[in-house]
Amino acid sequence: MRATGCTCSCTSPALTSPQRPATQPPIRTEVRHARQGGGGPGHDPPLSATGRRRRRVGRGHAGRRGPRAPHRCLQRLPARPRHPEERRGEGRAQGSARGHARRGRAAGRLIPSSANALSPPEENAMSRIVTRFAPSPTGFLHVGGARTAIFSWLLARSRNGRFLLRIEDTDRERSTPEATQAILDGMTWLGLDWDGEIFYQSERAHIHNAAVDRMLETGQAYWCECSPEEVEAMREKARGEGRKPKYDGRCRERGLGPGPGRVVRLKAPQDGATSFDDMVKGPISIANEEMDDLILRRSDGSPTYNLAVVVDDAEMGVTHVLRGEDHVSNTPRQIQIYRALGLPVPRFGHVPMILGPDKKKLSKRHGATSVFDYHHQGILPEAMVNYLARLGWSCGDQEIFSKDDLVRLFTTENLGSSAAVFDMDKLLWLNAHYIKEAAPERLADLLPPFFEAQGMPAPGREALLTVIPHYQTRAKTLVEFAASSAFFFVDDAALVYDPAAVAKFLTADAKARLAELRDLFAALPNFSEESLDTALNAYVTATDTSFKVIAQPLRIAVTGRTQSPGLHQTLAALGREKSLARIDRALTL
RNA sequence: GUCCCCAUCGUCUAGUGGCCUAGGACACCGGCCUCUCACGUCGGUAACAGGGGUUCAAACCCCCUUGGGGACGCCA
Numbered sequence: 001m002r003a004t005g006c007t008c009s010c011t012s013p014a015l016t017s018p019q020r021p022a023t024q025p026p027i028r029t030e031v032r033h034a035r036q037g038g039g040g041p042g043h044d045p046p047l048s049a050t051g052r053r054r055r056r057v058g059r060g061h062a063g064r065r066g067p068r069a070p071h072r073c074l075q076r077l078p079a080r081p082r083h084p085e086e087r088r089g090e091g092r093a094q095g096s097a098r099g100h101a102r103r104g105r106a107a108g109r110l111i112p113s114s115a116n117a118l119s120p121p122e123e124n125a126m127s128r129i130v131t132r133f134a135p136s137p138t139g140f141l142h143v144g145g146a147r148t149a150i151f152s153w154l155l156a157r158s159r160n161g162r163f164l165l166r167i168e169d170t171d172r173e174r175s176t177p178e179a180t181q182a183i184l185d186g187m188t189w190l191g192l193d194w195d196g197e198i199f200y201q202s203e204r205a206h207i208h209n210a211a212v213d214r215m216l217e218t219g220q221a222y223w224c225e226c227s228p229e230e231v232e233a234m235r236e237k238a239r240g241e242g243r244k245p246k247y248d249g250r251c252r253e254r255g256l257g258p259g260p261g262r263v264v265r266l267k268a269p270q271d272g273a274t275s276f277d278d279m280v281k282g283p284i285s286i287a288n289e290e291m292d293d294l295i296l297r298r299s300d301g302s303p304t305y306n307l308a309v310v311v312d313d314a315e316m317g318v319t320h321v322l323r324g325e326d327h328v329s330n331t332p333r334q335i336q337i338y339r340a341l342g343l344p345v346p347r348f349g350h351v352p353m354i355l356g357p358d359k360k361k362l363s364k365r366h367g368a369t370s371v372f373d374y375h376h377q378g379i380l381p382e383a384m385v386n387y388l389a390r391l392g393w394s395c396g397d398q399e400i401f402s403k404d405d406l407v408r409l410f411t412t413e414n415l416g417s418s419a420a421v422f423d424m425d426k427l428l429w430l431n432a433h434y435i436k437e438a439a440p441e442r443l444a445d446l447l448p449p450f451f452e453a454q455g456m457p458a459p460g461r462e463a464l465l466t467v468i469p470h471y472q473t474r475a476k477t478l479v480e481f482a483a484s485s486a487f488f489f490v491d492d493a494a495l496v497y498d499p500a501a502v503a504k505f506l507t508a509d510a511k512a513r514l515a516e517l518r519d520l521f522a523a524l525p526n527f528s529e530e531s532l533d534t535a536l537n538a539y540v541t542a543t544d545t546s547f548k549v550i551a552q553p554l555r556i557a558v559t560g561r562t563q564s565p566g567l568h569q570t571l572a573a574l575g576r577e578k579s580l581a582r583i584d585r586a587l588t589l
Numbered sequence: 590g591u592c593c594c595c596a597u598c599g600u601c602u603a604g605u606g607g608c609c610u611a612g613g614a615c616a617c618c619g620g621c622c623u624c625u626c627a628c629g630u631c632g633g634u635a636a637c638a639g640g641g642g643u644u645c646a647a648a649c650c651c652c653c654u655u656g657g658g659g660a661c662g663c664c665a
Contacts, residue, residue: 136665171665201665228663235661244591245661263663281594290592290661298663305665329593329660352595353658361658387601390614394602397613416602418595419658426601426615436628473628484626536624551624563626 129161129319133187133194134201134309136168137179140370141186143422144324144354144362147388151351152322153192154389154410163192164316166199170308175202186371189381191403199316201308208303211311211341212264212296220340221296223258224251224265246292264297266333266340274332279322279349279412286332294333310334314343322349322412325419349412351392352419362422374427378450378478380438383431392416400433432476440468443481450482451489459489466573470565487559488574492581497560501552502589505562510553511587513545517554518583527576532568557586 131152135145156163165187169175187194215221226247235245252267268291275285296307303311309330313321328350338345356366368374374384386401393416395401395409435443444465448458459467467488475481487495506514520539524531540547555564558579564570571579 134665138665168665174665231663239590239661242590278594284593286593292661295663300663302663304663309665324659325594326659332593350594355658357600359657391601397603399601399614420602421600423600423615429615432628471627474626547624549624555625561625565626567624 127319129156129159130164130317131156131161131320131322132164132166132313132316132318133192134166134168134312134323135183136171136174137176137183138171138174139179140182140372142369143371143374143388144369145183146186146190146371146384147354147391148322148324148351149187149192150190150385150388151349151393151410151412151415152320153194154406155320155322155412156195157407158410161319162195162317164196164199164318165194166201166312166316168305168308169200169202170205170302170305172202182370182372189375190371190385191381199312201312204308204312204315205303207315208308208311209297209301212303212307215266215296215340216264218340219267221264221266222252222254222293223256223262224293224295225256225259225262226251227261244290246290249293252293261299263295263299265293266296266337268293268333268336274335276331276335276345276348278328278331279320279347280351280415281328281349281417284328284331286329288332288336291333291336296337306330306333307337310337310341310343313346314338314341318346320347320349322351325350325352349415351415352417354391355419355421357421357423359419359421366422367424376453378481379427379431380434380446380478383427383434386434387427387430391420391422400430428476435475435478435481436472438472440465440472443468443472443478447478447482450478451486453479454482454486456486456490463489470569470573474565484563487561487564492578492585495560495582495585497556497586497589498562501556501560501562502586505552505556506586506589507553510550513543513550514553514557514583514587516543517550518580518587521571521576521583522580524576527572527579529568529572532571536568554583558582 133145133149133152135141135149141149153163155161167180167183169180184198212221216223224247231247234248238245238248247265249270251265256262269288271288273285273287274291275283277283294306295304297303331348331350335345354362356362358366362369368377371384375381382403385403385406389401389406389410390399393410393414395414398405398409401409444461447464447468451458458464467485471481471485475484490496517539520535521527521532524535536547536550540550551567552562555567555570556562558570558574565573574582
């Protein structure tokens with residue numbers, strides 16, 4: 001298998017539609033092919049080639065992390081009060097891409113050309129940073145893509161910047177509208193909102209091609225008539241000689257024009273090196289002789305990926321590109337294209353991969369890879385975001401981060417540079433934490449589909465609300481939540497008794513006590529937790545027994561199982577009628 | 590094969606030359622709490638891949654080795 005897809009380190013095997021429980025997310029985002037139209041290719045005023053030179057070079061890791069006193073991530077704290085106010089509005093489109101086409105486009109074109117010219121965008125206090133997430137719609141949003149989306153979103157939101165979305169749907173074979181929808185739904189579920197219109201790469205071929213034409217005109221690109229077979233032969237030869245397999249550039253100076261079967265190649269620099277200061281990995285440099293003259297336009301006239309990405313990012317005004325590690329080797333090539341086009345080079349950051357427990361790249365073999373798999377497993381979105389953000393990023397010893405915390409604290413400085421293993425246990429722990437913290441009303445909104453998924457009608461909201469607090473400390477997922485609290489809501493006659501528990505605890509002696517308790521409960525003036533608690537304790541003292549002796553039999557009688565919330569709570573939540581009915585039934589077992 | 594990247598407890602990580610007999614969290618083990626299960630709480634086991642340098646001092650800087658990963662498409 002190979003990496004497919006997104007600009008985000010995904011391995012996005014077109015996942016087959018999972019048999020999803022009835023947890024259809026209530027969040028739907030319209031996929032609409034916004035007409036991007038117009039707008040020439042990157043015809044922005046050419047910027048001085050020197051504009052992009054970094055000042056900070058090769059100082060190793062120390063170089064990108066200045067010496068500072070307190071926890072670095074906490075330094076963002078003072079910034080807090082400013083942010084919420086400043087970044088609001090401006091056509092941030094949550095949900096369907098409607099209506100802000102003009103505004104979005106204008107901003108996209110203007111910002112970079114003025115802001116990027118002289119210093120790296122990061123250092124320029126006046127510049128608005130622009131990040132993007134650019135998935136290719138060949139499957140669901142998987143956790144790797146979700147994480148780079150989260151980081152890109154955080155980078156923008158934490159710096160009062162814009163976060164854009166571009167769908168890289170130029171692979172007609174594998175791109176589907178369903179996948180696009182699934183990705184948007186995934187983003188929405190996670191609460192990652194984007195600014196302005198969604199960009200669809202497939203609608204922008206004319207812009208890409210215009211850029212190629214421009215390079216042809218300026219001599220930065222040339223026509224090549226070598227066939228794929230010939231090129232493969234060159235590569236084979238080079239490989240045999242222990243060199244980097246590459247096209248040998250034989251058409252470079254031939255001055256060929258257009259013609260059938262011909263491609264356009266970049267006339268890349270042949271000596272020197274191309275380097276960049278990666279936001280997560282530090283300085284990276286690759287000798288230009290390692291790279292060949294990559295194809296910009298295929299023989300069928302269509303633009304290639306590396307060209308399209310560069311042109312789109314430049315056109316959209318992207319200043320900071322955060323993407324998967326599998327793109328580091330594309331980066332120098334893309335930088336060469338930026339230079340050939342005279343465009344400002346954005347900052348790049350490559351986030352490491354997510355591994356499975358066996359330390360191999362996370363894949364379906366390891367279980368769930370789509371964020372919706374986790375949704376359906378009853379993971380709360382805030383737990384997912386917290387977990388994913390913490391996977392490869394840290395802030396001192398802090399583990400729990402609300403989205404606001406993240407926005408306030410995030411910086412690329414604290415992004416880790418090595419691959420990380422996806423740890424379900426820790427996700428579960430976080431999820432349990434957020435379930436405890438959640439408002440019961442919210443859980444009541446979320447839970448119904450999880451009951452339905454296990455084949456029972458969703459309980460009434462009121463009944464649900466009385467039971468929910470008892471399970472917030474007991475469930476790690478909503479699936480577990482529904483499963484372990486289901487006995488509350490089933491018909492008394494349909495309650496399933498655990499045979500082993502019945503055999504062990506519902507002895508004749510126990511039944512005798514149950515009968516007494518039944519009468520006691522029937523006579524109780526009210527059936528509240530307090531009065532039950534008092535009555536139970538009084539019974540224990542009066543009959544000179546211990547709570548332990550009556551607890552399990554009673555519990556099994558009303559729940560069918562050995563585990564439940566506290567007895568008085570369980571009985572009260574069940575109500576007198578059901579409690580008595582169940583005890584009666586237990587007496588017959 | 591070539592190039593690039595990565596390397597602290599089982600896992601996520603803190604660490605940016607002395608605050609390190611390496612800190613936190615998950616998981617695991619044990620105690621407490623207790624009507625069960627949880628929650629909570631207290632405690633414990635557990636790591637700087639190896640070797641050379643540099644330095645008064647190295648988990649941290651440099652080099653090498655080893656191991657892992659990625660890339661080398663008219664895919665994205």
